[in-house]
Amino acid sequence: MSEQLVAQISEYLTPNVPIQLVSQGAEAVVFTTNVHPYLPKESYSGVEDAKFIIKYRPSKSYRHPSIDKSLTKRRTLGEARLLGKLHQIEGLHVPHLIACDAYNGCLWLEFLGENLPNGMGFSNLKNFLWMYAKGGNDPYDPIVLETLYKVGQEIGLLHWNDYCHGDLTSSNIILVREKPGSDTWVPHLIDFGLGSISNMVEDKGVDLYVLERAILSTHSSYAEKYNECLMNGFSSVYENNGKLGQKKLKEVINRFQEVRLRGRKRSMIG
Numbered sequence: 262m263s264e265q266l267v268a269q270i271s272e273y274l275t276p277n278v279p280i281q282l283v284s285q286g287a288e289a290v291v292f293t294t295n296v297h298p299y300l301p302k303e304s305y306s307g308v309e310d311a312k313f314i315i316k317y318r319p320s321k322s323y324r325h326p327s328i329d330k331s332l333t334k335r336r337t338l339g340e341a342r343l344l345g346k347l348h349q350i351e352g353l354h355v356p357h358l359i360a361c362d363a364y365n366g367c368l369w370l371e372f373l374g375e376n377l378p379n380g381m382g383f384s385n386l387k388n389f390l391w392m393y394a395k396g397g398n399d400p401y402d403p404i405v406l407e408t409l410y411k412v413g414q415e416i417g418l419l420h421w422n423d424y425c426h427g428d429l430t431s432s433n434i435i436l437v438r439e440k441p442g443s444d445t446w447v448p449h450l451i452d453f454g455l456g457s458i459s460n461m462v463e464d465k466g467v468d469l470y471v472l473e474r475a476i477l478s479t480h481s482s483y484a485e486k487y488n489e490c491l492m493n494g495f496s497s498v499y500e501n502n503g504k505l506g507q508k509k510l511k512e513v514i515n516r517f518q519e520v521r522l523r524g525r526k527r528s529m530i531g
């Protein structure tokens with residue numbers, strides 16, 4: 262990370278907020294901190310390892326300052342609003358929004374997940390599947406298949422409620438244990454920077470295709486079964502919604518197949 266960026270963030274957050282870098286993407290820098298943005302320390306300091314996420318969109322010097330300010334504000338506010346709305350959908354899991362400073366491009370979010378055993382990395386879906394594919398475990402362990410089904414249900418709920426993710430990779434799905442020590446995982450969807458309210462089957466088909474490709478490219482030997490479990494979970498949400506659900510499911514799946522076909526043609530042509 263450049264010195265200029267570190268200085269920009271440190272000045273904004275002040276030395277009272279110690280931060281640790283998690284990732285630096287094209288648009289945002291993500292940190293963890295043990296400081297809550299507004300609760301007094303006494304109210305959570307008893308909680309072991311209190312941790313929060315800070316997602317910061319730094320200003321971009323290559324953009325005109327006024328365009329930069331308005332883009333930063335719009336994107337930060339957009340993600341915060343979406344998280345707020347998604348949080349109200351029963352059964353859907355996204356991080357709690359703790360605070361939003363749209364003018365400075367900053368979101369504070371609930372920290373989700375944990376480090377997987379045996380140095381298998383952070384508990385996102387990608388690493389979780391690696392753990393079962395590589396770690397001498399059964400890649401078709403019932404825990405894996407059940408977790409994938411639940412991932413499909415999360416996406417089904419998102420789409421059924423007419424929201425789309427926009428960047429549905431296996432790293433943007435964080436798995437959280439149902440209870441400490443439990444082997445049951447609850448998938449949470451993160452990173453709604455490209456998310457939208459959309460009833461368009463095209464957007465839904467693209468979301469499904471992006472995730473299918475992500476699983477195919479990292480877990481090719483098991484991808485067929487994995488994607489089947491995902492789609493079973495996805496379909497179950499629509500099928501629980503009667504005839505309308507069945508009709509809409511057909512539309513989404515048809516479009517998903519079209520998107521897949523377009524993707525194949527594109528990769529054949531190069």
Ligand SMILES: Nc1ncnc2c1ncn2[C@@H]1O[C@H](COP(=O)(O)OP(=O)(O)OP(=O)(O)O)[C@@H](O)[C@H]1O
Nearest residue numbers: 283284286287289291314356370371372373451452
């Ligand atoms: N609520 C959270 N709990 C735990 N980790 C998180 C959370 N939000 C983000 N992260 C971590 O930070 C990483 C980047 O976050 P996010 O995808 O939201 O930012 P981004 O800048 O859009 O990233 P990218 O450009 O890589 O897609 C995630 O892959 C995850 O490891």
